[in-house]
Amino acid sequence: MITYLVPLVLIGGLTSAGVYLLLERTLTRMLLGLLLIGNAVNLLILNVGGPSGNPPVYGRSSNGAQTDADPLAQGMILTAIVISMGIAAFVLALAYRSYQLTTVEEVSNDPEDTRVAERADDDDLDRDIPDVVPARDTDAPDELDALPGAEGSR
Amino acid sequence: MSLATVLTPLPVLIPTIAAAATLVAGRSPRLQQLISLTSLTAVVAVCAALLYLVDRDGTVAVQVGGWGQSEPGMGPLGITLVADRLSVLMLVVSSIVLLAVVFYAIGQGISDGDERQPVSIFQPTYLILSAGVCTAFLAGDLFNLFVGFEVLLAASFVLLTIGGSAERVRAGIAYVMVSMVSSLIFLIGIALVYATTGTLNMAEVAVRLADVPDGTRTALFAVLLVAFGIKAAVFPLSTWLPDSYPTAPAPVTAVFAGLLTKVGVYAIIRAHSLLFPNGRLDNVLMVAALLTMLVGILGAIAQNDIKRLLSFTLVSHIGYMIFGIALGNHLGMSGAVYYVAHHIVVQTTLFLVVGLIERQAGASTLQRLGGLAAASPLLAFVFVIPALNLGGIPPFSGFIGKVALVEAGAQSGSSLAWVLVGGSVTTSLLTLYAVTRVWTKAFWRARADAPEGALSNTVPAALIDDDDDIAFADRSDVGRMPVGMLLPTGALIAVGLALTVFAGPIYGYSERAADEILDRNQYISAVLAP
Numbered sequence: 153m154i155t156y157l158v159p160l161v162l163i164g165g166l167t168s169a170g171v172y173l174l175l176e177r178t179l180t181r182m183l184l185g186l187l188l189i190g191n192a193v194n195l196l197i198l199n200v201g202g203p204s205g206n207p208p209v210y211g212r213s214s215n216g217a218q219t220d221a222d223p224l225a226q227g228m229i230l231t232a233i234v235i236s237m238g239i240a241a242f243v244l245a246l247a248y249r250s251y252q253l254t255t256v257e258e259v260s261n262d263p264e265d266t267r268v269a270e271r272a273d274d275d276d277l278d279r280d281i282p283d284v285v286p287a288r289d290t291d292a293p294d295e296l297d298a299l300p301g302a303e304g305s306r
Numbered sequence: 307m308s309l310a311t312v313l314t315p316l317p318v319l320i321p322t323i324a325a326a327a328t329l330v331a332g333r334s335p336r337l338q339q340l341i342s343l344t345s346l347t348a349v350v351a352v353c354a355a356l357l358y359l360v361d362r363d364g365t366v367a368v369q370v371g372g373w374g375q376s377e378p379g380m381g382p383l384g385i386t387l388v389a390d391r392l393s394v395l396m397l398v399v400s401s402i403v404l405l406a407v408v409f410y411a412i413g414q415g416i417s418d419g420d421e422r423q424p425v426s427i428f429q430p431t432y433l434i435l436s437a438g439v440c441t442a443f444l445a446g447d448l449f450n451l452f453v454g455f456e457v458l459l460a461a462s463f464v465l466l467t468i469g470g471s472a473e474r475v476r477a478g479i480a481y482v483m484v485s486m487v488s489s490l491i492f493l494i495g496i497a498l499v500y501a502t503t504g505t506l507n508m509a510e511v512a513v514r515l516a517d518v519p520d521g522t523r524t525a526l527f528a529v530l531l532v533a534f535g536i537k538a539a540v541f542p543l544s545t546w547l548p549d550s551y552p553t554a555p556a557p558v559t560a561v562f563a564g565l566l567t568k569v570g571v572y573a574i575i576r577a578h579s580l581l582f583p584n585g586r587l588d589n590v591l592m593v594a595a596l597l598t599m600l601v602g603i604l605g606a607i608a609q610n611d612i613k614r615l616l617s618f619t620l621v622s623h624i625g626y627m628i629f630g631i632a633l634g635n636h637l638g639m640s641g642a643v644y645y646v647a648h649h650i651v652v653q654t655t656l657f658l659v660v661g662l663i664e665r666q667a668g669a670s671t672l673q674r675l676g677g678l679a680a681a682s683p684l685l686a687f688v689f690v691i692p693a694l695n696l697g698g699i700p701p702f703s704g705f706i707g708k709v710a711l712v713e714a715g716a717q718s719g720s721s722l723a724w725v726l727v728g729g730s731v732t733t734s735l736l737t738l739y740a741v742t743r744v745w746t747k748a749f750w751r752a753r754a755d756a757p758e759g760a761l762s763n764t765v766p767a768a769l770i771d772d773d774d775d776i777a778f779a780d781r782s783d784v785g786r787m788p789v790g791m792l793l794p795t796g797a798l799i800a801v802g803l804a805l806t807v808f809a810g811p812i813y814g815y816s817e818r819a820a821d822e823i824l825d826r827n828q829y830i831s832a833v834l835a836p
Contacts, residue, residue, distance in 0.1 A: 182483055186487075193493045249467075250479065268608050
């Protein structure tokens with residue numbers, strides 16, 4: 153099998169540009185990155201699908217080629233294009249919704265993650281255990297025991 | 307045409323058609339729920355019948371559309387669906403879980419008031435997710451597996467961001483991006499496999515790869531392993547999971563936790579044993595398994611939110627399955643198969659129980675929970691059984707699975723395997739610690755002792771996510787667990803216990819499944835020479 157350099161360089165270039173964009177925090181850039189990588193992969197499938205040839209249609213030929221082109225590679229690319237189109241539409245909707253809610257386009261950190269990470273700096277790791285007041289009777293009903301039929305916490 | 311041939315496409319077909327029907331019936335939630343329940347019940351029945359037939363008669367391969375072999379010695383032209391013991395077991399367990407969770411979601415929806423929820427898209431999307439999961443388990447060629455993944459991912463994107471609150475959108479963005487990257491890596495893997503072998507039919511790829519140089523094979527395996535590793539949440543590709551899963555509604559998180567990562571594990575089993583059986587990357591998998599177990603469980607210990615804690619244990623226990631696969635011996639594989647079945651059930655049950663805790667106590671973070679054992683002994687009961695099961699306490703199924711894996715590690719005898727045996731026992735102990743922490747804080751201490759015990763979330767977060775806090779005493783709807791949510795949880799606990807009670811026959815089945823996985827010829831001859 154003969155391999156040409158130009159498509160391979162193109163695939164590599166598209167992928168690296170896509171990875172660079174994907175590492176951004178802005179949603180539209182991430183989407184563009186995904187689409188670039190998607191196109192690079194489609195090009196890769198086309199490239200590995202073998203040499204060009206006659207269209208895989210009964211009785212048709214092109215440029216006097218001896219063999220048929222591989223229709224499977226094209227079928228796979230078509231499927232991949234449809235899937236990435238659907239996902240792109242969804243991501244755009246998500247980006248719009250995110251912009252509506254936060255008015256910035258950047259993806260923020262997970263607040264719970266930050267909270268857990270901050271606990272590491274805390275000297276008192278068990279601070280969610282409050283100071284025990286020995287005088288308080290925890291069996292006695294209090295204002296929190298709003299459960300019907302289960303007044304008294306024990 | 308045998309009965310099994312007719313039944314094989316049905317787990318994909320029924321949910322797809324039902325999804326279309328629920329979409330048409332969008333204005334009538336009752337009709338949607340009826341369609342959903344009937345179709346998923348039918349899928350359970352079909353899968354159970356398939357389990358019996360495949361176990362009795364051997365692997366079934368169906369050429370969809372009747373595209374047979376092109377010429378002798380060449381693989382099939384069209385889409386192939388293959389049902390062997392492994393995939394049928396996965397189908398049965400998943401369909402039971404899917405049915406229980408949809409029941410739970412309906413129960414929750416009814417009691418939380420349908421008029422406030424965007425329910426009309428929930429049922430169709432859920433059914434599409436079911437179809438995607440079944441496609442992935444039945445796929446006989448790599449591209450069809452990719453399509454199955456995409457179908458279930460697209461549905462999961464919608465389910466994860468349902469309601470569109472700020473928190474879910476933030477989590478959804480990360481989830482969508484990571485999933486798409488893994489899909490693209492999988493697609494690169496497919497392109498490279500196609501370039502190497504000229505086919506994507508898994509049986510034919512397995513045959514043709516025998517003539518491929520070792521280095522090329524290992525490279526192909528590595529690419530596929532990265533793709534599947536992200537989906538299965540294997541460390542270091544697992545960090546996306548605990549950030550995205552906990553924000554979704556309880557039934558959605560439950561079904562994601564139970565099924566989506568296991569689809570990745572299933573794909574790893576197929577790639578490891580059918581396509582690349584020479585075990586060149588077994589040591590890499592072993593180290594990844596060890597780190598997945600330890601890093602996951604250490605993350606779980608640090609969490610305050612029960613949903614996040616369970617997400618970390620989910621990541622951690624994926625390590626057990628990878629451990630079993632990487633051992634490559636018969637005992638390890640059968641242990642891994644049994645463990646997957648056990649883990650799907652127990653992890654789903656625990657997330658459903660968290661949904662019940664949210665209903666009962668108005669929160670899922672340990673900062674706000676307390677006194678649950680007194681307030682609802684029933685809730686304490688449904689929590690403690692799956693929790694101990696996850697922690698691997700005898701006689702539950704988690705213990706049986708772990709013993710099988712430890713035994714397999716000892717049988718393998720390499721020093722790395724012994725390190726993993728130690729790691730898995732430590733992880734089991736730490737899992738017990740993590741769930742006991744939930745038990746002592748949420749169930750045993752008085753709610754007045756919880757630092758934020760006086761606060762509560764505004765709504766029980768069925769499908770709508772509301773971040774506002776109100777005083778716990780002001781919540782009028784807490785303290786009543788709807789029967790529609792309790793029943794499916796109880797049913798799944800019963801399934802989990804059945805894995806213990808019928809451990810003999812079920813483990814025997816997973817041993818036969820492991821035989822079939824390791825002896826690739828049954829699979830290959832079923833597809834290539836029907």
